[in-house]
Amino acid sequence: MRDALDLERYPLDRPDSAACNALVKQCASALERDGTFNLEAFVRPETIRKAAAELQPLAASQSYTHARMHNVYFLDRVEGLSDTHPALQKFRTVNHTLCDDQMTHTFVHRLYEWQPLADFIARVLGISRLYLMDDALARANVMEYRPGEALNWHFDRSRYTTTLLIQAAEAGGEFQYCSELRADGQPNYEEVGRVLSGQSNRIRVNPLAVGTLNVFAGKNAMHRVSTVEGRNSRMIAVYSYYDRPGVQFSDKERLGFYGRTV
Numbered sequence: 001m002r003d004a005l006d007l008e009r010y011p012l013d014r015p016d017s018a019a020c021n022a023l024v025k026q027c028a029s030a031l032e033r034d035g036t037f038n039l040e041a042f043v044r045p046e047t048i049r050k051a052a053a054e055l056q057p058l059a060a061s062q063s064y065t066h067a068r069m070h071n072v073y074f075l076d077r078v079e080g081l082s083d084t085h086p087a088l089q090k091f092r093t094v095n096h097t098l099c100d101d102q103m104t105h106t107f108v109h110r111l112y113e114w115q116p117l118a119d120f121i122a123r124v125l126g127i128s129r130l131y132l133m134d135d136a137l138a139r140a141n142v143m144e145y146r147p148g149e150a151l152n153w154h155f156d157r158s159r160y161t162t163t164l165l166i167q168a169a170e171a172g173g174e175f176q177y178c179s180e181l182r183a184d185g186q187p188n189y190e191e192v193g194r195v196l197s198g199q200s201n202r203i204r205v206n207p208l209a210v211g212t213l214n215v216f217a218g219k220n221a222m223h224r225v226s227t228v229e230g231r232n233s234r235m236i237a238v239y240s241y242y243d244r245p246g247v248q249f250s251d252k253e254r255l256g257f258y259g260r261t262v
Helices: 018-034 045-062 107-112 115-125 189-196 251-258
Strands: 036-039 064-070 091-098 140-145 151-154 160-167 175-178 204-206 213-217 222-225 234-239
Touching: 018 036, 018 115, 018 213, 045 091, 045 107, 045 140, 045 160, 045 234, 064 251, 091 151, 107 140, 107 160, 107 234, 115 160, 115 213
Parallel strands: none
Antiparallel strands: 036 213, 064 091, 091 140, 140 234, 151 222, 160 213, 160 234, 175 204, 175 222
């Protein structure tokens, strides 16, 4: 991975070094303060260009188009809220997904399976170990958003999400978020509704650049990718790690996310 990654700036392959220990502390501090941290230019420019080139024909011919109307909770109803509550506004999301079993020959797949990356993220999160997902479809995905498409406002199911930006949109395609908008047991519906209605100034932007690895605390931070504009699609890899081994999606989840179960 030394030729592909900037391991001088980000010494993940030297976990016992003073430089890596300092990087862990820096990222943990950013995650605590901002709900996210970036490793900018983690993947070298030539490598990320090649990664995009090998994924583009796969996305054009094999990706699954997932289009849906949804609220931020992905629920038909929320107990205690009327259907007209501002927090239950519906938005449209459209993306095109490649599953891990479609790209086992790619750099994106190899990076997911590179153990020092999972070990580093675990240290930042203060977890003894992170495991790769045991699901041939879901473990690593590439999401493509073509011009006119967006990932709309939502909360994540998992506490943390790890992504790698492979290709940026010509315009639009911004990662926007409201950090710690709710807490466990405190849904904060009124403030959620104010943000969705444009009555709040809590929205922040993380200006991700191509080749940036990002870890984001998305369970309680509402977020979206704004509508992609221009000629380029936005392509991003999503890596799934868990604090226990053997995690798989159900057949229902696979069918909903990927249109197939095997």
